[in-house]
Amino acid sequence: MGLPRLRAAPGLQRRRDRGGGLGLRRREGQRDPRGQEAGAPPAAAGLGRADLGACRLPGAAHRTGGAGPRDRPPAHHAGRHRGPRSAPLRGRDGGGGHDPAARARCRARGRHRPVPARLRQGQQPLVKAVPPAGVFITFEGGEGAGKSTQVARLARHLRERSGREVVSTREPGGSARAEEIREALLAGLAKPYGPFAEALLFTAARIDHLDRLIRPALRRGEIVLCDRFADSTRAYQGAAGGLDARTVRALERVAVGETRPDLTLILDLPPEAGLARARARAGEGAPDRFEAEALGFHARLRAGFRAIAEAEPDRCALIDAAHEPDAVEAEIRAVVEARLPSLFRNATESRHDAA
Ligand SMILES: Nc1ncnc2c1ncn2[C@@H]1O[C@H](COP(=O)(O)OP(=O)(O)O)[C@@H](O)[C@H]1O
Numbered sequence: 234m235g236l237p238r239l240r241a242a243p244g245l246q247r248r249r250d251r252g253g254g255l256g257l258r259r260r261e262g263q264r265d266p267r268g269q270e271a272g273a274p275p276a277a278a279g280l281g282r283a284d285l286g287a288c289r290l291p292g293a294a295h296r297t298g299g300a301g302p303r304d305r306p307p308a309h310h311a312g313r314h315r316g317p318r319s320a321p322l323r324g325r326d327g328g329g330g331h332d333p334a335a336r337a338r339c340r341a342r343g344r345h346r347p348v349p350a351r352l353r354q355g356q357q358p359l360v361k362a363v364p365p366a367g368v369f370i371t372f373e374g375g376e377g378a379g380k381s382t383q384v385a386r387l388a389r390h391l392r393e394r395s396g397r398e399v400v401s402t403r404e405p406g407g408s409a410r411a412e413e414i415r416e417a418l419l420a421g422l423a424k425p426y427g428p429f430a431e432a433l434l435f436t437a438a439r440i441d442h443l444d445r446l447i448r449p450a451l452r453r454g455e456i457v458l459c460d461r462f463a464d465s466t467r468a469y470q471g472a473a474g475g476l477d478a479r480t481v482r483a484l485e486r487v488a489v490g491e492t493r494p495d496l497t498l499i500l501d502l503p504p505e506a507g508l509a510r511a512r513a514r515a516g517e518g519a520p521d522r523f524e525a526e527a528l529g530f531h532a533r534l535r536a537g538f539r540a541i542a543e544a545e546p547d548r549c550a551l552i553d554a555a556h557e558p559d560a561v562e563a564e565i566r567a568v569v570e571a572r573l574p575s576l577f578r579n580a581t582e583s584r585h586d587a588a
């Protein structure tokens with residue numbers, strides 16, 4: 234299938250007019266993702282918050298537990314020093330585990346390790362600063378639920394209140410290649426191939442987006458707000474499109490790995506209301522591939538999103554999107570402050586420290 238080329242640099246592409254939507258998605262001062270990431274080796278799909286910061290472990294990430302909000306210290310601190318493979322390095326007798334010969338070798342290494350010159354001269358060791366764990370927040374829901382509007386509002390609020398960099402992005406899209414795939418998908422080019430092929434393309438776009446934009450930003454300790462993510466594949470291609478849940482989960486595991494959202498805000502709205510908003514937004518423009526689906530599709534979609542919220546209450550919050558934008562914004566702020574209090578606590582502390 235031939236993918237149409239984009240006319241503008243996708244990182245700077247303006248969305249369709251959304252009246253308060255994301256507009257230019259790239260945060261201020263951010264370099265062109267193609268320039269920024271050019272030549273950089275793509276991150277392994279499994280690398281998540283565990284590979285944040287100065288110290289890295291090869292292989293699988295070390296985030297443990299379920300998909301709940303991670304309002305806690307970086308997971309790599311928890312995972313790194315646990316587990317059988319690191320046990321030999323932790324022995325009180327200087328290492329070596331239960332093997333006496335290995336223990337002796339460790340002791341010997343410890344005795345003869347030369348003291349770095351700078352320490353001998355009484356200088357402090359150089360400590361590499363470890364950024365705070367990045368925070369990944371996704372927005373989900375049906376057409377016209379108000380996601381773009383609320384991403385922009387929350388980004389503004391977090392920039393003012395958290396003292397951290399905030400990156401707003403979207404799916405499908407968010408990176409140059411993913412934006413090309415988006416064009417093809419929303420034009421309906423993959424529709425004749427069925428929901429599995431479409432899910433593969435959404436997944437391909439997601440892999441590039443994660444590697445090029447999301448994971449690097451999280452590694453820098455930034456807050457990433459993403460308008461749609463993997464739950465959209467579950468709901469659109471799965472619940473509404475009929476692709477079986479095991480296939481959807483398998484694709485998600487491969488693409489997302491450990492980079493699961495800390496918090497997912499699911500904007501819930503009857504599909505008739507959402508489609509009316511989307512139509513008003515589009516004006517005379519033709520509906521895209523999914524907006525054009527029958528009402529039954531959108532009803533299954535809503536049920537799919539509600540089921541996700543019910544199945545994963547620690548990660549997800551269902552937001553009543555039928556209210557006025559200000560009321561929806563207030564509900565979202567309340568959820569973010571309750572679930573991710575450290576975002577605001579850290580800013581208060583640093584302001585306090587600076588005073
Ligand atoms: N709470 C709301 N009530 C009424 N209209 C809204 C609300 N939130 C957004 N809108 C409007 O509805 C349209 C769709 O909103 P948008 O944020 O683009 O939704 P989505 O990104 O979920 O498709 C836009 O024209 C927007 O201005």
Ligand SMILES: Cc1cn([C@H]2C[C@H](O)[C@@H](COP(=O)(O)OP(=O)(O)O)O2)c(=O)[nH]c1=O
Pocket residue numbers: 374375376377378380381403404405419435461462463464465466467469470511523524
């Ligand atoms: C991320 C994703 C989006 N989609 C669909 C949902 C939307 O109809 C479309 C993205 O269009 P977009 O205009 O970004 O969504 P919205 O109109 O809600 O603001 O792609 C999927 O079907 N699967 C996915 O995995």
